[in-house]
Amino acid sequence: MPKLVICNWKMNGDIDLVSQFVEKIDDKNVVIALPNVFIAYVRCKFAKFKVSAQDCSIHDNTGPYTGEISAKMLSTLGVEYVIIGHSERRKNFFTDSAENVYNKIHNVVKNGMIAVLCVDDNYETLIDEKTKGLLKDNVKQVILAYEPMQSIGTGVVPKTSEISQTLLKLKEKYFVQKTIYGGSVNSSNVNNILAERDVDGVLVGGASLNLPELQSILQCNNMV
Numbered sequence: 001m002p003k004l005v006i007c008n009w010k011m012n013g014d015i016d017l018v019s020q021f022v023e024k025i026d027d028k029n030v031v032i033a034l035p036n037v038f039i040a041y042v043r044c045k046f047a048k049f050k051v052s053a054q055d056c057s058i059h060d061n062t063g064p065y066t067g068e069i070s071a072k073m074l075s076t077l078g079v080e081y082v083i084i085g086h087s088e089r090r091k092n093f094f095t096d097s098a099e100n101v102y103n104k105i106h107n108v109v110k111n112g113m114i115a116v117l118c119v120d121d122n123y124e125t126l127i128d129e130k131t132k133g134l135l136k137d138n139v140k141q142v143i144l145a146y147e148p149m150q151s152i153g154t155g156v157v158p159k160t161s162e163i164s165q166t167l168l169k170l171k172e173k174y175f176v177q178k179t180i181y182g183g184s185v186n187s188s189n190v191n192n193i194l195a196e197r198d199v200d201g202v203l204v205g206g207a208s209l210n211l212p213e214l215q216s217i218l219q220c221n222n223m224v
């Protein structure tokens with residue numbers, strides 16, 4: 001059975017690239033996490049295409065939060081998934097704290113969407129007790145994405161058996177139903193990764209910006 005392919009476009013792409021992808025891709029297992037400015041465009045013009053946001057505000061009520069986008073706004077547009085706690089937001093370029101991550105997940109699930117919570121090998125520290133409780137109460141609305149820091153954008157992928165073991169541990173510890181892997185996934189390694197039992201999908205960054213590459217990934221996924 002095909003698994004879930006979430007594409008994390010980060011701060012890349014333009015309206016032409018977005019149009020090209022949504023016109024050429026017709027696959028119900030793919031979700032593209034677009035920059036916010038493209039989300040409204042896709043939702044209005046290509047309503048069947050599944051989109052994710054890459055983050056949301058810690059605030060859910062309207063208010064004087066310049067530059068922020070709330071989970072409520074995203075859900076009103078028909079967004080189904082929101083990536084939360086990506087390492088680029090926690091450490092590399094921003095400083096999302098555990099408290100912020102908790103609030104964002106809370107807002108995402110409250111608004112009926114699915115939070116794609118990113119963690120690395122440090123998951124026990126990243127997921128504090130309060131967040132653990134929130135996950136436990138919303139197991140169907142949280143996907144845990146295991147993204148080892150050393151694998152993001154580097155071409156280095158752990159052994160598939162190691163990926164599978166970590167995802168199983170995440171399922172056992174946090175009771176979530178879906179666990180996915182992210183970090184240098186491409187059309188050459190996706191087959192082996194998706195073949196692992198506890199891999200319920202992949203989070204694809206760089207490779208998802210190239211249309212033929214993404215099409216090959218989706219082709220592999222449809223043969224799983």
Ligand code: PGA
Nearest residue numbers: 152153183184204205206
């Ligand atoms: P990558 O990025 O596939 O380019 O390694 C994955 C991610 O950051 O989610």
